[in-house]
């Protein structure tokens with residue numbers, strides 16, 4: 001009985017966390033170019049939640065990954081509470097790609113591999129973001 005109550009509380013707390021994460025993602029329509037000192041391009045379209053639903057990606061750590069010190073990917077850990085720039089500096093460091101390369105390898109890399117999603121500069125770096133329900137949305 002007591003154990004069940006504790007589990008219920010844990011489940012509810014988990015739901016609240018997931019909802020908070022979902023709310024944060026919903027607001028995201030582009031990747032913040034803030035970390036780049038002097039951005040050359042308009043920010044890349046990325047409607048986090050819609051994108052991942054449309055692309056059928058369910059594991060957060062496909063993008064929010066964690067590696068150990070030897071550079072092995074940790075399959076059951078996620079860095080969704082961190083920004084890419086928290087680990088990826090502007091320049092390459094060792095085997096770790098610099099920030100722009102990290103984005104391009106991650107985003108374009110998957111689009112090329114799956115033959116779906118944009119690979120041309122102007123398809124991601126759009127001067128005008130498409131309307132939320134317009135063509136290209138989600």
Ligand code: HEC
Nearest residue numbers: 031033036039040041043044100103107108119120121124
């Ligand atoms: C699949 C999407 C995608 C494609 C295709 C893409 N980029 Fe990016 N690029 C990004 C993301 C995401 C960032 C991170 C910051 C942002 O949102 O602009 C970025 C960052 C950059 C930056 C550093 C920030 C800045 O604006 O100076 C440059 C320069 C850049 N991209 C140039 C290009 C060029 C040139 C091409 C084509 C050869 C290209 N990108 C294709 C997604 C993309």
Ligand code: HEC
Nearest residue numbers: 021024025028031032052057059060062063080083084085
């Ligand atoms: C296709 C890649 C991808 C996947 C999959 C993904 N994310 Fe993200 N997420 C990003 C990128 C890129 C950012 C922006 C990071 C940055 O600016 O450094 C981000 C940012 C976030 C943020 C910060 C939100 C904000 O508005 O600033 C949260 C929270 C987050 N993701 C949670 C999640 C969770 C939870 C999942 C799994 C359900 C997930 N992400 C799956 C790419 C992804």
Ligand code: HEC
Nearest residue numbers: 063064065067071079082083084087095096102103105106
């Ligand atoms: C907790 C630190 C950390 C965070 C946060 C992080 N990375 Fe990484 N990333 C690494 C490390 C370490 C490597 C190098 C692994 C190795 O040694 O091969 C790496 C490698 C990569 C690579 C090349 C290998 C691969 O997986 O294709 C890409 C691309 C990449 N990161 C993109 C991203 C993007 C995009 C984000 C944000 C959504 C991000 N990373 C967030 C630590 C991080």
Ligand code: HEC
Nearest residue numbers: 044045046054055106107110111114116117118136137138
């Ligand atoms: C693991 C695979 C994967 C990764 C990583 C990924 N994408 Fe995608 N992306 C897709 C797929 C699949 C589609 C096509 C979805 C569909 O069928 O509508 C897509 C579609 C898109 C579209 C077109 C739909 C729209 O919202 O306009 C954009 C823009 C886009 N991706 C940007 C990005 C950016 C920016 C990143 C990196 C931060 C990224 N993607 C990372 C798989 C991925």
